[in-house]
Amino acid sequence: MALTSKESKDLILKVNYFGPSLGGKxxxxxxxxxxxxxxxxxxxxxxxxxxxxxxxxxxxxxEIGNILGYRTRVHVYSPPGxxxxxxxxxxxxxxxDGIVFVADxxxxxxxxxxxxxxxxxxxxxxxxxxxxEVPLVIQYNxxxxxxxxxxxxxxxxxxxxxxxxVEGCAADGKGVLESVKLVSKKILSFFKT
Numbered sequence: 399m400a401l402t403s404k405e406s407k408d409l410i411l412k413v414n415y416f417g418p419s420l421g422g423k424x425x426x427x428x429x430x431x432x433x434x435x436x437x438x439x440x441x442x443x444x445x446x447x448x449x450x451x452x453x454x455x456x457x458x459x460x461e462i463g464n465i466l467g468y469r470t471r472v473h474v475y476s477p478p479g480x481x482x483x484x485x486x487x488x489x490x491x492x493x494x495d496g497i498v499f500v501a502d503x504x505x506x507x508x509x510x511x512x513x514x515x516x517x518x519x520x521x522x523x524x525x526x527x528x529x530x531e532v533p534l535v536i537q538y539n540x541x542x543x544x545x546x547x548x549x550x551x552x553x554x555x556x557x558x559x560x561x562x563x564v565e566g567c568a569a570d571g572k573g574v575l576e577s578v579k580l581v582s583k584k585i586l587s588f589f590k591t
Contacts, residue, residue, distance in 0.1 A: 409468035411585050413578065414490055415476040416518050417500035418510040422539035423476040425568035426500060426577070430474060433575060465586060472582055488521050496533035496581040500568070501556055503538050503546040508555060515556050533584035534561040537577045542567040 415423040461471045477483070477490035491497075499518065501511045519529050538552050549565070557563060562580050566573025 407468050409465065409470045411470065411472045411495045411582060412493060413472055413474045413496045413498065413581055413585075414494045415474065415498045415500055416487065416491075416514065417539075418502055418507060418514040419478070419480045421500045421502035421507070421511070421514075422537075422566070422568040423500045426498070426537070426539075426566075426574050427474060427476045429568060429571045429574040430578060433571065462582060470586075472578065474578060484517065487517070488524070491518075491521050491525065494532065496585045497535070498577045498581050499534060499536045499556070499561075500539050500566075501536060501552060503540045503552060504543055505545050505547045508547055508551070511552070512555050530559050533581055533588070534559055535564060535577050535581040535584070536561050537564045537566045537568075537573055539566045539568050539573070541565045541572075542570070 415426055417423055461469065463470060475490050477487040497518070499515065501515075522529050522532060536557050538549065540546060553563070562584070564573040564577045564580065566577065568574055
């Protein structure tokens with residue numbers, strides 16, 4: 399649920415990057431931090447004890463301009479993907495406005511992607527939400543790798559929700575801005591109706 403303040407005319411959207419461990423969530427946030435102009439961004443917050451793998455979560459707050467008379471900001475979160483840290487993913491999904499599911503396109507990671515999507519659906523259900531009612535974008539990351547699965551196979555396994563899709567290579571920044579823009583647009587469409 400977006401945070402709004404009629405007094406200060408602020409609108410804050412919460413976007414969660416979800417997906418399997420080492421799928422590219424942190425790399426997406428690193429690119430967002432680098433690509434966003436300094437006047438649109440507050441400081442990157444990293445609550446993380448290990449620079450190799452996210453241990454708690456990362457946050458990149460970005461300002462995206464004036465929308466419907468409100469100064470609009472997007473807080474982009476990346477919780478850890480490791481199985482043992484599921485409780486942090488659950489907390490990060492509280493009051494989420496939109497989700498970018500970052501799928502690892504490698505053939506051998508297909509089952510982990512499916513399990514991660516299943517976990518996302520279950521965690522949302524535990525909060526009384528249906529994934530089909532939450533703005534969702536699926537980013538097929540690591541499309542540059544020679545062992546990338548066919549898009550048709552990834553779609554069949556993961557996109558049961560008719561969600562917009564983005565092909566990406568977060569290591570090169572491909573698809574990064576497109577993903578966050580798409581999910582923000584989907585969230586904001588709820589405010590216009």
